[in-house]
Each structure stands twice: as C-alpha cells, then as structure tokens.
Amino acid sequence: MITENQNDHLGGTTPSYPWSARRLVLSPPLLKDLGKPDVVPPTNPSPPPFPRYGHALPATATRDGELYLFGGLVREAARNDLYLLHARDLSATLLQTAGEIPSPRVGQASAIVSNVxxxxxxxxxxxxxxxxxxxxxxxxxxxxxxxxxxxRVAVSGPGPVGRYGHAVTMAHTSKFIVFGGQVDGQFLNDLWSFDLNSLRSRPQWELMEPTSSEKPAQRTGHVCINHGDRIIMSDGQFHYNDTWSFDLTTRKWSELTCIGFIPAPREGHAAALIDDVMYIFGGRGVDGRDLNDLAAFKLSNQRWYMFQNMEPAPSGRSGHAMASSVIKYLCWEANHSRQ
Known part of the structure; x- marks a missing residue:
C-alpha cells in the first residue's frame, strides 16, 4: 500500500492523503544460476509474499526503488525466504540465494548499504x-x-546477545545500529554499533554506553530511525508513547519534549523517514487491539501530527514493516497481525 509524500500538511496547507491499495505483480522466481546454459528459467509466478508477520524490510529502498524482504512468519511457520520488491512497478520476485543462509526466523531486522x-x-x-x-x-x-x-561475519570480541523485537538503523553511512529487543522474556535497552569498515581488518561490535544516566526504559517492538547525528527511538512494549534521541557525538540519550497530537501508546508498529518527518503506522495498543492510524513526527519542531478522514485505509495490524522510496515516496509492505 502506498501513500505519496505530501509534506505540505506540515507547513499549514490541508491537502488530502489517501491510501491506495495495489495488487503486486508476481514475477517468476529468480534463480541464482540463471546464466548457466543448463538452467531453465522458471515461468510460473513467484508465490505471494503476503500475508506475513515479523519480517524484515530495510527502512529505505535502493536508488532503483528495490526493497528486500526477508523471513518472518507465514502460516505459523518461520521462513528464511527472500523477496525482491520493486517500488517502480509494484512487483515481487522470489530470489534464490546461496552461501551461509540465515536460518528461518521472525522478528529480525535489516538494512541496506550500497550492494549489501x-x-x-x-x-x-x-x-x-x-x-x-x-x-x-x-x-x-x-x-x-x-x-x-x-x-556470516566472523566477529571478534563481545557482541549483542541474540534477540528479536529490536530495532536497527544505519548511521554515518557505515554504522549498523541495534537497540533493545527481547530474549527469553527479558526486555533490553542496550545500544550496539557495528562499523562495516571493520570488515577490512577486525570485525567487531561496539557497545555504545551512554555518557549520561538518563536513557530509555527496556523495551521491544519499538522503532528507530537515523537523522543526521541522532538516533530517534519511539514507543515499545509496556506501551510507552515516549520519543527519545541519542546523540552519536556526545553519546547522550535525551527524552524529547513533544507537542501536538501524540499517538497513543503502542508496540509492534512500523516507521519510515521522509526528509525530516518520521511516519508511523499501526501497532498493538494497550487494550491488545491492532491500530490503523497514521501519525507523523516532524523532527525540526518535535511536533506530532495525526491524519484524519483517511478512509478507505489499511486494517489494523502489527508486526508489519514500512520503507521509504524516492520513486513511490512512502512504500508500505505489511501484513495483518499474528493470530
């Protein structure tokens, strides 16, 4: 589902912001060895990627409008399949991969850097x-x-414990940032960074200890985005509706004093960044029901905006994903909540 990027509503005008539902074009699966003479290209379309829960989708598409969807829960079974989604023609292609393929999983997170x-x-x-x-x-x-x-990277030294329900983002081009999540019922609020430049010498994680005592509570099912030298984190299980900023230079957390129409507490929602505006959609509320509201947080003035009269709109859901694309502006690939 797609909504175009019309940030004029954050500047005083009141245009409409309709959702539009589009049917995915299912292209034939793409085999890794398709160029070999003895490999016959498939002609049947790829299996539909949705419905799916807890899959990973990078927050931004490539310059060509490509999005890569990995794993998640399909009919109560964890998967490790990979789909290529094209924002330009709204197509989905199942990709064949090789090497050290990650095992089936749900609640993972992903990012794209260059061709990786x-x-x-x-x-x-x-x-x-x-x-x-x-x-x-x-x-x-x-x-x-x-x-x-x-x-699978052979990492030197300590690193974050395996978990799910965490959030990731890229910072300073090469740093893969991980915050929070849960493991065996324990919620976390640690912040880790992996610098891809270390792949050339000694690959290692760095625990980014804050320099101040103030920091977000332990949580899972939250969202994170990067904007300049800051990591912005919002919400999470225990149903917070707080918004925090981590300064990558000073390594200080600070809770933002937000104004406007602050969204209700939630977890399992999704977020995407367009210019200096973070959009969030859906999630599971305090009463356990899935939400279908769209909100926007303008970083420059720390104001939340809510959208009204959005019908027809997507149904309430959680465990979905959002991504921004320069071709389709705000591209949303999602799924109904886990049953």
Whole structure:
C-alpha cells in the first residue's frame, strides 16, 4: 500500500492523503544460476509474499526503488525466504540465494548499504523441536546483492546477545545500529554499533554506553530511525508513547519534549523517514487491539501530527514493516497481525 509524500500538511496547507491499495505483480522466481546454459528459467509466478508477520524490510529502498524482504512468519511457520520488491512497478520476485543462509526466523531486522543487505537477530527458536537451552542466533549476516551469496561475519570480541523485537538503523553511512529487543522474556535497552569498515581488518561490535544516566526504559517492538547525528527511538512494549534521541557525538540519550497530537501508546508498529518527518503506522495498543492510524513526527519542531478522514485505509495490524522510496515516496509492505 502506498501513500505519496505530501509534506505540505506540515507547513499549514490541508491537502488530502489517501491510501491506495495495489495488487503486486508476481514475477517468476529468480534463480541464482540463471546464466548457466543448463538452467531453465522458471515461468510460473513467484508465490505471494503476503500475508506475513515479523519480517524484515530495510527502512529505505535502493536508488532503483528495490526493497528486500526477508523471513518472518507465514502460516505459523518461520521462513528464511527472500523477496525482491520493486517500488517502480509494484512487483515481487522470489530470489534464490546461496552461501551461509540465515536460518528461518521472525522478528529480525535489516538494512541496506550500497550492494549489501544486512540481517541480524530474530527468534530462531520457533520450531517446536527447539531445546529450552538453545540460544538465539546472534550471527551478523551479509548478502551480496549482486552475487546473491550470504556470508556470516566472523566477529571478534563481545557482541549483542541474540534477540528479536529490536530495532536497527544505519548511521554515518557505515554504522549498523541495534537497540533493545527481547530474549527469553527479558526486555533490553542496550545500544550496539557495528562499523562495516571493520570488515577490512577486525570485525567487531561496539557497545555504545551512554555518557549520561538518563536513557530509555527496556523495551521491544519499538522503532528507530537515523537523522543526521541522532538516533530517534519511539514507543515499545509496556506501551510507552515516549520519543527519545541519542546523540552519536556526545553519546547522550535525551527524552524529547513533544507537542501536538501524540499517538497513543503502542508496540509492534512500523516507521519510515521522509526528509525530516518520521511516519508511523499501526501497532498493538494497550487494550491488545491492532491500530490503523497514521501519525507523523516532524523532527525540526518535535511536533506530532495525526491524519484524519483517511478512509478507505489499511486494517489494523502489527508486526508489519514500512520503507521509504524516492520513486513511490512512502512504500508500505505489511501484513495483518499474528493470530
């Protein structure tokens, strides 16, 4: 579903902001070895990627409007499939990959840098046969988008414990940031950074300890975006409706004093950044019901805006994902809530 980027509403005018539902074009699966003479290209369309819950979708598309959807829960089974979604023609293609492919999981997060897809975390113990003492996968996986080969990074030193329900974002071009999440019922509020430049020498995580005592409470199901030298984090389970900023230079957390129509507390919602405006949609409210409201947070004045009269609009949901694209402005790939 797509809504165009019309930021004029944040400057005083009142245009309309309709949702539009579009049917995905399902292209034939793309085989990794399609260029070999003995490989016959498939002609049947790819299986539909949705409905799906707890999948990973990078917050921004590539310059060509490409989005990569990985894993999640499909009919109560965790998956590790990969789809290429084109914002330009609204198509979905199942991709064949090779290498050290991440195991099936739900609640993971991902990002794109240049021609690399990064996937980290997720609940990897969804199989009923999983042992109680099994640990969540803490591997950092990189997919070369040209060769379609996965690599699990051999990290030196300590790193974040495997988890799900966390949020990630990219900062300063090369830093992959992870905040919060949960593991075995324990909620977390630690902040970790992995600098992709360290791949050239000694790959390692860095625990970004704050320099001040003030910091967000432990949480899961929240959202994070990067804007300049700041990480903006909002909401999360325990149903907060707070908004925090982490300064990457001073390493200080500060709770923002927001004004306007502050959204109701929620978790499991999704967010996307367009210019200096963070949009959030849906999530699960305090009463356990899934929401279908759209809100916008303008970073320059720390004001929340709510949208009214949006019908017809998507149904309430959580565990979905959002992404921004320069081609379709705000591209939303989502799914109904987990049953």
């Amino acid at each position: 897809l990064i996937v980290w975390g997720g609940d990897t113990k969804t199989d009923p046969k999983s042992r109680q003492d099994d640990k969540q996968d803490d591997g950092l996986y990189l997919l070369n988008l040209q060769s379609k080969e996965w690599t």
